Amino acid sequence: MTLLTAIPNEMPGRNQDEDKFVRLMDQLFVALPGFQSQLNSIIGEINALVVDANESKTAAEGFLAAIIVYATNAANSASAAALSTNVTKWVTGITYVSSDIGRVVWSPTDFQNYRLMIAGTSTIDPNLEDGIGSPRMWRKINYEKPALVVSANTATLSTDKIAANSTNGSFTITAPSNPVAGETWFEVFDYAGTFAKNNVTVNFNGGKFEGVTGDTFILDMNNLDIKFRYIDTLKGWVAR
Numbered sequence: 001m002t003l004l005t006a007i008p009n010e011m012p013g014r015n016q017d018e019d020k021f022v023r024l025m026d027q028l029f030v031a032l033p034g035f036q037s038q039l040n041s042i043i044g045e046i047n048a049l050v051v052d053a054n055e056s057k058t059a060a061e062g063f064l065a066a067i068i069v070y071a072t073n074a075a076n077s078a079s080a081a082a083l084s085t086n087v088t089k090w091v092t093g094i095t096y097v098s099s100d101i102g103r104v105v106w107s108p109t110d111f112q113n114y115r116l117m118i119a120g121t122s123t124i125d126p127n128l129e130d131g132i133g134s135p136r137m138w139r140k141i142n143y144e145k146p147a148l149v150v151s152a153n154t155a156t157l158s159t160d161k162i163a164a165n166s167t168n169g170s171f172t173i174t175a176p177s178n179p180v181a182g183e184t185w186f187e188v189f190d191y192a193g194t195f196a197k198n199n200v201t202v203n204f205n206g207g208k209f210e211g212v213t214g215d216t217f218i219l220d221m222n223n224l225d226i227k228f229r230y231i232d233t234l235k236g237w238v239a240r
Contacts, residue, residue, distance in 0.1 A: 208236025
């Protein structure tokens with residue numbers, strides 16, 4: 001930071017005699033240019049500090065936003081981890097409610113962990129249905145769900161990969177109920193290359209499709225493979 005050089009303490013005044021007035025004016029005139037230069041430098045330095053302060057403020061705001069996102073993700077992870085703690089052995093006949101979705105049990109058949117996908121009474125060992133066989137309540141942890149071959153009317157769950165076999169005739173696939181915006185999706189592809197002959201209809205279970213209530217999607221071209229994703233209540237489902 002530039003330092004100011006003090007100007008003379010005694011200032012010229014009109015009550016002074018002529019010689020003293022002239023001497024003090026000369027001293028003041030000599031000091032003023034340097035004082036002005038130093039003052040201009042200080043003003044420039046202050047402006048630079050203001051710019052730096054604004055940049056620091058912006059950086060701090062960005063850092064704070066990142067911390068908030070991190071904290072939110074950490075809280076979500078903690079909630080998921082809480083559901084996975086104290087994993088118990090699967091026992092037949094237990095009824096699970098919607099608040100239990102996400103809980104984890106281990107199968108006495110293969111000793112692997114399975115996560116609850118839907119509410120209901122569990123009577124089938126998770127190892128035997130694992131997101132495929134009815135009622136598809138469980139899915140193995142860190143396990144990619146295999147394609148589900150269907151040839152008749154079928155209700156899907158989120159993340160289902162439907163291999164639609166319309167060799168013997170047309171049928172309808174119904175989208176998951178109670179979809180979650182940005183998270184719920186399912187995929188349908190032509191198992192036998194017969195969509196053109198026997199169409200498969202996707203019904204959106206009372207939800208909108210591309211913003212239209214009650215609309216359906218007709219799969220009528222061979223070898224189609226389309227993923228349907230739920231966006232929100234306004235847009236509903238979209239096909240991509």
